[in-house]
Amino acid sequence: MLEAKNVYLSYDDNKYIIKKGNFTIKPKEFIFIGGNSGSGKSTLLKSFYGEIPLKHGSLKIDGLEVFGIKGKKLRVLRKDIGVIFQDYKLVNEYTIEENIMIPLKINGYSSEISKDQANKLLSHVKLSHRAGYYPNELSGGEQQRVAVARALAHNPKIIIADEPTGNLDDYSAEVIWNLLKGANEQLGITIVVVTHRVPKNLGIKFRQLSLEDGMIYEVS
Amino acid sequence: MKFLKNILAFLIPLCAMLLTFTLYLLINNVVENYKNKISRDYSIVIVTNNPLIKENIDELADIKVQRIQTLPKEKIIDDIKSNLSSTSIELLKKKLPYFYQIYLEVFPTTSELETIKETLLENKNVRSVEVFYKNHNQTYLLLVLLSSISFILFFIITIFAIIIIAKQIKLWFHEHSTRIAILRLHGASVLYSGSAVLNYAILSSFLAFLIVGILLYYISNNMGILFPIELHEIIDVEINLKYELFKLFILSFAISIFTILGVLLKYKINDE
Numbered sequence: 001m002l003e004a005k006n007v008y009l010s011y012d013d014n015k016y017i018i019k020k021g022n023f024t025i026k027p028k029e030f031i032f033i034g035g036n037s038g039s040g041k042s043t044l045l046k047s048f049y050g051e052i053p054l055k056h057g058s059l060k061i062d063g064l065e066v067f068g069i070k071g072k073k074l075r076v077l078r079k080d081i082g083v084i085f086q087d088y089k090l091v092n093e094y095t096i097e098e099n100i101m102i103p104l105k106i107n108g109y110s111s112e113i114s115k116d117q118a119n120k121l122l123s124h125v126k127l128s129h130r131a132g133y134y135p136n137e138l139s140g141g142e143q144q145r146v147a148v149a150r151a152l153a154h155n156p157k158i159i160i161a162d163e164p165t166g167n168l169d170d171y172s173a174e175v176i177w178n179l180l181k182g183a184n185e186q187l188g189i190t191i192v193v194v195t196h197r198v199p200k201n202l203g204i205k206f207r208q209l210s211l212e213d214g215m216i217y218e219v220s
Numbered sequence: 221m222k223f224l225k226n227i228l229a230f231l232i233p234l235c236a237m238l239l240t241f242t243l244y245l246l247i248n249n250v251v252e253n254y255k256n257k258i259s260r261d262y263s264i265v266i267v268t269n270n271p272l273i274k275e276n277i278d279e280l281a282d283i284k285v286q287r288i289q290t291l292p293k294e295k296i297i298d299d300i301k302s303n304l305s306s307t308s309i310e311l312l313k314k315k316l317p318y319f320y321q322i323y324l325e326v327f328p329t330t331s332e333l334e335t336i337k338e339t340l341l342e343n344k345n346v347r348s349v350e351v352f353y354k355n356h357n358q359t360y361l362l363l364v365l366l367s368s369i370s371f372i373l374f375f376i377i378t379i380f381a382i383i384i385i386a387k388q389i390k391l392w393f394h395e396h397s398t399r400i401a402i403l404r405l406h407g408a409s410v411l412y413s414g415s416a417v418l419n420y421a422i423l424s425s426f427l428a429f430l431i432v433g434i435l436l437y438y439i440s441n442n443m444g445i446l447f448p449i450e451l452h453e454i455i456d457v458e459i460n461l462k463y464e465l466f467k468l469f470i471l472s473f474a475i476s477i478f479t480i481l482g483v484l485l486k487y488k489i490n491d492e
Binding site: 076091 | 412
């Protein structure tokens with residue numbers, strides 16, 4: 001599903017944030033990427049969807065090379081990935097239903113199909129009663145549930161989440177973990193989560209990677 | 221109201237540009253009408269030893285030759301044949317040179333007509349050249365000057381309008397940057413993610429066309445506002461409203477679309 005070979009990442013040429021990154025993520029795996037603040041967890045995650053270009057090495061997602069990716073290929077890569085952010089990244093001018101429709105419309109689905117799928121997902125994240133609401137009318141937990149629904153909308157092979165529960169209380173965080181767990185178990189979606197707080201009693205088999213001094217280690 | 225406020229910075233320069241274009245169209249129309257009116261007030265007749273081929277005279281004094289009309293010799297012979305025998309007539313037919321009238325694509329000025337005459341006389345095949353004209357020089361040149369000035373004005377305002385429109389489009393992109401970034405993260409193209417900005421531009425263009433179009437319609441029905449009544453007696457100042465409105469429509473949308481595509485291209489290059 002995801003294969004990194006000798007990956008180097010940096011914002012400038014002087015200091016590498018990630019060095020010699022070598023790891024593999026198999027399909028349907030649930031992966032946590034941990035590490036201290038500033039260790040480069042989010043940078044690594046951003047490289048998965050082409051937000052940060054690779055300096056050296058090779059990173060393949062579902063067979064598509066991310067190194068040097070741009071233009072149409074970058075759009076193809078992003079269309080196949082579901083993304084969840086700590087700050088939700090919902091479009092405030094759109095209703096939550098319209099927010100969920102975003103990846104569907106970008107992937108070329110008709111408005112009717114997109115709306116239908118968005119309503120199913122709203123029901124899945126238990127927000128059907130708020131379909132016409134705007135993001136700023138919802139709580140943080142509810143907004144993140146919308147973000148999860150949006151990430152699931154186009155049935156991606158992989159979901160990448162950057163500190164998805166970082167801004168949430170324990171109850172809302174548990175709801176999000178359960179949604180991600182369900183996506184992995186029931187839909188077979190590969191989940192890659194960056195977090196500095198791995199949930200206890202997730203009740204699912206997962207693997208953990210850790211970042212330290214720019215190096216990526218497997219946590220046993 | 222909020223929408224109007226939002227598009228005002230786009231609408232004003234576009235309207236200014238369309239208004240100067242309208243002005244240019246009206247003046248140019250007057251010049252064209254005047255040119256057509258005086259187009260029959262000149263004549264270039266040449267006499268040649270051998271038949272003339274149009275391809276040999278494509279241009280005279282940098283003016284394209286529209287056509288060369290052969291003047292029949294029979295008319296000359298008819299006028300004098302009563303006093304001549306049939307043998308003399310046959311001989312005359314052979315000996316008579318060839319007569320042609322030259323029509324140009326553009327109405328020539330006095331000096332251009334003189335240059336044309338000199339150029340033609342340089343040709344060894346040409347025996348003589350007769351040029352007749354009524355002197356419309358001053359009025360015509362003044363109108364051409366007015367047309368040129370209005371075009372220069374339109375050109376300058378267009379440049380400024382494009383700069384202001386481009387700035388406004390960039391501002392819209394900045395206002396919608398969060399939405400655009402989110403859509404881009406999900407794999408949307410620059411065009412798709414900037415569709416809100418594109419909609420603004422299209423609506424503004426339509427509104428600008430509507431405002432200036434209504435103004436042009438009003439002016440076309442009240443030409444006295446722009447041109448004094450006395451002028452109407454000399455020159456036909458009527459315009460083909462449908463055709464001019466079509467030009468305005470194309471220009472309004474073309475400028476907006478090209479400017480927005482330019483900004484999008486820059487945005488795409490920076491993004492990659």
